[in-house]
Amino acid sequence: MLTRSGFSGLLHPFQACWIALLSLIVLPFNQADGQAGATLDPDVIAADNYASTHKPMEVLGRLLFWDPILSGDRDTACATCHHPDYAYADGRALSRGTGASGLGPARTDTSEGRIPLVRRNAPTVLNTALNGMGSFSGQGGAQPGPGRMSTGPRAPMFWDHRVRSLALQALEPIKAFEEMRGPSHTAEEILDVVVSRLQEIPQYRYLFDEAFGAGSAITTTRLGEAIAAFEKTLIAMDSPYDRFLRGQTDALTEQQQRGLKTFGNMRCDSCHGGTMFSDYALHTEGVGEHPLVAEADAGAGSFNFRSPTLRNIALTAPYMHNGTIETLEEVLHFYNEGESRNPNVAKAGDGQNRANLARLDASFIDVPRMSDAEMADIIAFLESLTDPAFDKSIPASVPSGLPPGGSITSASTGGQ
Ligand code: HEC
Ligand code: HEC
Structure with a gap:
């Protein structure tokens, strides 16, 4: 692949x-x-x-x-x-x-x-x-x-x-x-x-x-x-998984190797396949709305959003188009539920014909139920997609004389 x-x-x-x-x-x-x-x-x-x-x-x-x-x-x-x-x-x-x-x-x-x-x-x-x-x-x-x-x-x-x-x-x-x-x-x-x-x-x-x-x-x-x-210089494509593919068999732990197989068995790769772990296609998964977003976000229409790349995924929590899922564990639980959390997207088991609602993607519903051990293995595998050696350099100054990155340094008490 x-x-x-x-x-x-x-x-x-x-x-x-x-x-x-x-x-x-x-x-x-x-x-x-x-x-x-x-x-x-x-x-x-x-x-x-x-x-x-x-x-x-x-x-x-x-x-x-x-x-x-x-x-x-x-x-x-x-x-x-x-x-x-x-x-x-x-x-x-x-x-x-x-x-x-x-x-x-x-x-x-x-x-x-x-x-x-x-x-x-x-x-x-x-x-x-x-x-x-x-x-x-x-x-x-x-x-x-x-x-x-x-x-x-x-x-x-x-x-x-x-x-x-x-x-x-x-x-x-x-x-x-x-x-x-x-x-x-x-x-x-x-x-x-x-x-x-x-x-x-x-x-x-x-x-x-x-x-x-x-x-x-x-x-x-x-x-x-x-x-x-x-x-285009910001490339991070030399993860343990990549080294494993090049023949370094100890680059992945046994659990990560199991997770790689389970990732395929659970058909995650039907949408997160290929070199980038994404089909770059739009799918409806019924992710819940964020409570602070005033209007429902229908994505590209029908509440569909791109399958994101899973490269470096362990570094980019929280997850989904509106960040409503905080950890990889919770993402896996979401797939295990296989159910819409969005009132605008019909539930998988919804027998009635709800023509006014968007429909869950069939490949999302088709993800088999996973055991805790299988989910843990997949997460271990996802962690092997991290390449930490990307460019982290920050220019000491920028031509405008303004602070590089803008108003990012001030101390804050946190919050929204
Ligand atoms: C139907 C296609 C499809 C399948 C099957 C699928 N995904 Fe996804 N995945 C998506 C889409 C689409 C999103 C983004 C959904 C959104 O934000 O509304 C997503 C989001 C994610 C995210 C969060 C990414 C981020 O940057 O926020 C992770 C992690 C993930 N999927 C892992 C998996 C795993 C593991 C499996 C198998 C158990 C799986 N996916 C199966 C399409 C799919
Ligand atoms: C206020 C925060 C913010 C700023 C500032 C910002 N971005 Fe983003 N960026 C986002 C968000 C949020 C998205 C996703 C928006 C969406 O999908 O509708 C995004 C999406 C992107 C994407 C698409 C990634 C993908 O895989 O599709 C690129 C590339 C990007 N930004 C580059 C930039 C560049 C270049 C600038 C400066 C000119 C910039 N961003 C400024 C928040 C920001």
Whole structure:
């Protein structure tokens, strides 16, 4: 089921590189932060360890990913909700964006309730370069293979697949009111506002020139492309399971090997199959609504949502499109119930014809009942899908001079 051999040759140098990076102190990208008029010194940029090991577009994309200048009120970056401490997710059931401070579960509202929670759980950005891999038959999309690190322009994004490609996806959170835009700008104007802010910062002008060629204008398209270039470096595909597949038989414990078999026997792989442990298709599982989300979330329609990748799943609790299931144990119990928890989705055993309700996916109902031991084995197996050696580096500064990652450092008492 896997085309690993082509990948491993490609990925290992990257990962060796990440490890080397982690052991080094990340130097400030440019000591002229915040001084928009300061002279640019290419040597200072070259001194950054990240810049010396990455392409100019990746360097630029990483700084944009961490720079809260992309948010209306300059307090939220992509990294606010996709942070390496939480495996490029945020560890929350529902994300909290602009008008808040703190990181992860400790992020709290500072807008006095004017900005609601995001209605969905933040998926990891790790491996999103591979979204859709193995699921493109008949859709004219790319197939995985050596040298192909991205599934390209048709890669499905979001829990409901409403956007294709990383580059287009990257513009959506900037426009979303509760994520990055906030109350100061309209959705129609915000991208232009952000682009003109970037144009005013010499360091960004320099970096866009480096990435796209001298004299290239800063545009929203290039903004998305640069962020996507950085995201494509966030690969975590060398888990114990991958080493096991390459022949290292002791990479998985006996329990994990049992769990791998049980995962197949319980037909989890009918939706979580292939290299990415996802069919990148939409299914209705009747996950319960989150009590803090005002309106029922019908996903892509009929309450269906994508089967998420299970790679690095042990690092990205809580689970499901709205984070309503806290642990892997509880996810397994949910499958064991095999029953809708959503009033808008008919129950499996519902004999009456409830035409007005969405229907559970047959493959969900078909998951056989599992014993406690079988569930424990599957969880052990899922834990073998973790590759902890992903890039955890944080830029010491970003060209706007704002705090990298936005308002994430302030102490907080926790809460929603
Ligand atoms: C306020 C928190 C927040 C911020 C800020 C944020 N995101 Fe997200 N991100 C989310 C949530 C929540 C989702 C899922 C939304 C959905 O499916 O409707 C998501 C989805 C994604 C996905 C899709 C992953 C997949 O597998 O489908 C990518 C890629 C992504 N974000 C990248 C970014 C980038 C790039 C930025 C900055 C431009 C950003 N995010 C800013 C919370 C956030
Ligand atoms: C019908 C297809 C299907 C089958 C069969 C299936 N899943 Fe899923 N899985 C999904 C979908 C769809 C979601 C997301 C549902 C949602 O959020 O509404 C999901 C979510 C998950 C999650 C949470 C992922 C996250 O990032 O939040 C885990 C873990 C999981 N499934 C494991 C399993 C295991 C283990 C099995 C077998 C016992 C299994 N799944 C069987 C489709 C399936």
